[in-house]
Amino acid sequence: MAKSVVWFKKDLRVQDNAALASAAKSGSLCCIYIVEPSLWRSPDASKQHYAFVLESLRDLYVALRRLGTTLHVLTGEACEVLARLHAQTQFDTLYSHQETGNYASYMRDLAVKGWCKKENIAWHEPIQFGVFRGHLNRDEWQGRWNQHNSQALIPVPEHILSFAPADGWGKPPSAEQLGMSLLDPPQRQRGGRTQALEVLDDFLNHRSESYRGGISSPLTAPTACSRISPYLTHGCVSVREVFQRVAHAIESEPTEDTRRAKGLRSMVSRLYWHCHFIQKLESEPALEFQNMHRGYDGLRENDWNEERFSALSEGRCGWPMIDACVAMLKHTGWINFRMRALIVSTAAYPLWLHWKPVGNWLAQHFLDYEPGIHWSQMQMQSGTTGINIPRIYNPIKQAQDHDPRGVFVRKWIPALRQVPDLWIFEPWTIPNDLTRNVSKVSPPLIAPPIVDLETATRIAKQKLFERRAQPEVLAEKSAVLVKHGSRKRPANRAKPKTVPPQTASSQHTLDF
Ligand SMILES: Cc1cc2nc3c(=O)[nH]c(=O)nc-3n(C[C@H](O)[C@H](O)[C@H](O)COP(=O)(O)OP(=O)(O)OC[C@H]3O[C@@H](n4cnc5c(N)ncnc54)[C@H](O)[C@@H]3O)c2cc1C
Missing domain, CATH: 1.10.579.10 (DNA Cyclobutane Dipyrimidine Photolyase, subunit A, domain 3)
Structure with missing residues (x-):
């Protein structure tokens, strides 16, 4: 029977998870998260990110236990951890979502690709949001984004057969042991899918009324904005799930002119910008340290x-x-x-x-x-x-x-x-x-x-x-x-009936 490893990265959920679903279909699997010391020591990382991830991993662990499997949290550089795991389990396939991360994670992925090739391991990397790898025609981007995010959510696997590494794996190291920046704001949002859904429900049911008009002032923004961003960053919910929940809330409004409907449509535009901006780094990883122009x-x-x-x-x-x-x-x-x-x-x-x-x-x-x-x-x-x-x-x-x-x-x-x-x-x-x-x-x-x-x-x-x-x-x-600019919708093309994303360049002209 095929043996796969599911490597959770910035997709800390079992819902709408293409990597997990594909692996579950293919045979038995082992779910891992790798704490990579060199990434956590990067100048853009801090303890608050790590603490949020550990909180999210606890939720993920509970969700995986319910599915009859578990999560192994391993520490070390990715290639070295995968090699250790391979020596113990002889897995033949690796599944993880495509990641458009910082340059260090990009180089890490290149190294993992090389390692997989050398060991004859297939690495499947499904996309997790509307960001596309390889040759891209920017003019087609918006259509592809709409298509990806309108597809039904990927179901949670019903049956998971799993295997485990022979060694017991220790507790994740502390932020202090990893030597990272120890910044951790006392009132930051807490990690995990449970929290993500609470924040989203609270926004859709109560706070979205204030989105329009409320998001620019720092006085009103903390409650008027959705506050879903850290959960999207770490994948506790997928962009597609949020997009569909928001679209559903818009449809349930009596008319498209209510304050709430207008606010929610603006929020959809922002989900589109989310991917629009990430696409720039995907197409040009050097943007992290090199002027775009x-x-x-x-x-x-x-x-x-x-x-x-x-x-x-x-x-x-x-x-x-x-x-x-x-x-x-x-x-x-x-x-x-x-x-x-x-x-x-x-x-x-x-x-x-x-x-x-x-x-x-x-x-x-x-x-x-x-x-x-x-x-x-x-x-x-x-x-x-x-x-x-x-x-x-x-x-x-x-x-x-x-x-x-x-x-x-x-x-x-x-x-x-x-x-x-x-x-x-x-x-x-x-x-x-x-x-x-x-x-x-x-x-x-x-x-x-x-x-x-x-x-x-x-x-x-x-x-x-x-x-x-x-x-x-x-x-x-x-x-x-040509490479990075947003595309305005041609004047003669009808607006899509569903929630129409505004182009990213229009963000400064919106009246909030
Ligand atoms: C200098 C600068 C740096 C930023 N860095 C980040 C970052 O690291 N991570 C991040 O998620 N956002 C970043 N943003 C965009 C934006 O400020 C945040 O997404 C937003 O404040 C998050 O709060 P929210 O989830 O309540 O947003 P909402 O207004 O409720 O929007 C919903 C979601 O849409 C997306 N979104 C909203 N505004 C933008 C935008 N302008 N561009 C792209 N996507 C957007 C986010 O995913 C956000 O969670 C940055 C903006 C600026 C000006």
Whole structure:
């Protein structure tokens, strides 16, 4: 009888799991998760990701036990663990979902491919969401995405025959033993499919009403947004399952114009963007460390300023909205899209910091860190894709728009609680004598901004636009567009009747 190993990676569920279902059909199987020390020591990993994975593995273990099998958590580099397992069990097939991860996982997969070839082991890698490997015609991408996500969910196998490795396998190592960054925000979301379904149900049944209009302000976003992202990142639920649940909720609305229906349609667009962005990294793994448009090479790389980065990352860059967002991120492991874009725009323009080290710092802090989305967004918000119109957000104006009474800022920066509304977003402008008279606070409230916003932004814009205007940079733009750009729906083509995804480039024009 055929013997297969099912290698769980970022697909920590038994539902809608093509790798598990195919292996179960083919004979007996052994389910494993590999704790790979070198990956966990990467500069984009942190304890919160690991803790979330361990929580999710506990749920997965229970689900597999119910199916009559179990999960073996093994520690070591993938090839070495697979070789050990093979020596003990002589398995002939390996199943795992295709993964579009960071560069380290990409190199690991190449090594595993080589090992499988050498040992004559077949490696089946079904896709797990609308991201496609190999030659891709970008014009066909949207249709393929729709097709993949409209297919019925893959049923959970009813009968699993399993085999086990001869050795007992020990407990997973601690984050400390793995030597990774120990960041673990006290109020982060907990891992596992049970939690994922609770979050999704709560969103669909109660919170989705506030999605439209609620997702841009950091005050309302924590409850208005779905908060499904870390569960998608680690595969506790599939994109397809979430997509179909949301589509079903839309259909159950009395008309397509209800606030909830409109909000849910926007959410579907975002599920589409999820894959759209990951596809960029799948098509070009170097995006994690190389400018998408090479014409921007050298724009900021040689101007690194550690003092500015420390001020930003320690939440003391001086603009209250930015420092409050960093404080929230450190406490919860999450912040909404608009505030992520604001942090990165501030880092990239007035602070003129290269996106790569800033991106590693944020990756450790985002519980939902998904390399494909993250690095594409880091580059987009820093102006190095060459195909997006640069968005340069003003941290004072964004605060006025999204936190007009300073409630968010006061919540996360206790030193500003007594500051009157008039100065809340620019506390360095309070006249000294007034500070003493009108409130109990005495200067300095918080450190003043590390650079002058207006001057620093003007210089940054000038450098960026000079680069954009260079003939060789303009010439290269269309090649980047063909490879990575989103496709607008041709005007003469009818809109699909089901939930229509909006193109990723339309995200800035949506009115949230
Ligand atoms: C600089 C930067 C870095 C980011 N890094 C990540 C990351 O590492 N992982 C991640 O999941 N998202 C990332 N995002 C996108 C977005 O901020 C998060 O997906 C969102 O805040 C997650 O919260 P939610 O699940 O409540 O989102 P919802 O608004 O409820 O959206 C539902 C899902 O759609 C997807 N989605 C939403 N917005 C986007 C977007 N703009 N691009 C691609 N997919 C999207 C996510 O899978 C999300 O879970 C980043 C955005 C920026 C600006």
